[in-house]
Amino acid sequence: MKRYPLAKHTDRDAECVILAAGDFPEQGVARGVLEGAEYVICCDSAAEELLQMGRMPDAVVGDLDSLSERVREELSDRLHHVPDQNTNDLWKAVSYAVERGFKRVTVLGGFGRREDHSIGNVMLLAARAAELEIRMIASHGEFDFVCEDAQFESWEGQQVSLFTPSTTTRIGIEGLLYAPPESHLPGLWYGVSNQSCAESFTIRTDGPTVVYRLF
Numbered sequence: 207m208k209r210y211p212l213a214k215h216t217d218r219d220a221e222c223v224i225l226a227a228g229d230f231p232e233q234g235v236a237r238g239v240l241e242g243a244e245y246v247i248c249c250d251s252a253a254e255e256l257l258q259m260g261r262m263p264d265a266v267v268g269d270l271d272s273l274s275e276r277v278r279e280e281l282s283d284r285l286h287h288v289p290d291q292n293t294n295d296l297w298k299a300v301s302y303a304v305e306r307g308f309k310r311v312t313v314l315g316g317f318g319r320r321e322d323h324s325i326g327n328v329m330l331l332a333a334r335a336a337e338l339e340i341r342m343i344a345s346h347g348e349f350d351f352v353c354e355d356a357q358f359e360s361w362e363g364q365q366v367s368l369f370t371p372s373t374t375t376r377i378g379i380e381g382l383l384y385a386p387p388e389s390h391l392p393g394l395w396y397g398v399s400n401q402s403c404a405e406s407f408t409i410r411t412d413g414p415t416v417v418y419r420l421f
Contacts (some may be wrong), residue, residue, distance in 0.1 A: 208354075208356045210356060214235065214238075221309075222245045223240060223247070223313075224249065224300065225240070225246055226249045230252070231314050240259075245265075247266075247267055248266045250273060262284075269287070296331075304337055310338060311341075312340075313341070316331075327342070336353045352415050352417065356409055358407055364420060366401065366407065368417055369416040370394075372413055375411060376390055377390055378409075381403050384400050
């Protein structure tokens with residue numbers, strides 16, 4: 207069974223970070239992960255903010271309609287233009303990571319600026335969870351996206367929320383205060399604000415499941 211540790215300010219083991227074009231990670235856990243990342247894929251205009259931080263992206267993926275001409279020239283050797291309008295830049299960046307052979311990605315900048323994009327990003331990553339290990343770090347906690355049984359590092363009293371895009375997904379828990387009614391979540395809001403009872407908890411699921419742990 208896969209075990210998911212808690213992200214920490216000192217994390218320096220992010221093999222691949224995807225930097226989306228939401229709020230740029232200025233501090234906290236997200237900033238530490240970005241600074242320690244081995245490889246950074248930027249979604250279009252996120253490349254401009256990464257350059258301002260003083261780091262070159264390893265790849266820039268998307269329709270590239272938001273990049274200035276100056277940045278286009280500076281990063282011309284690492285631009286990957288994907289004009290498909292049926293998918294957004296985060297989807298394209300995840301696809302690029304899969305094509306490059308990455309098995310695990312950390313998504314930063316997935317929230318902020320537009321609320322509809324924030325919700326869409328969570329649902330998008332849940333849809334890709336079977337292809338690679340994904341976590342998304344936000345300002346106050348982290349999201350993990352799983353499709354099978356998994357164990358999560360925690361602490362007693364930690365706030366935890368669970369989401370299943372499909373109400374038919376079977377879900378069981380060990381180590382959380384509240385059990386899902388009839389082994390499934392009948393709506394997206396039913397799994398909000400659960401609580402850990404120990405130093406770890408286990409989720410047993412047969413479909414895409416989003417696990418949020420508050421820092």
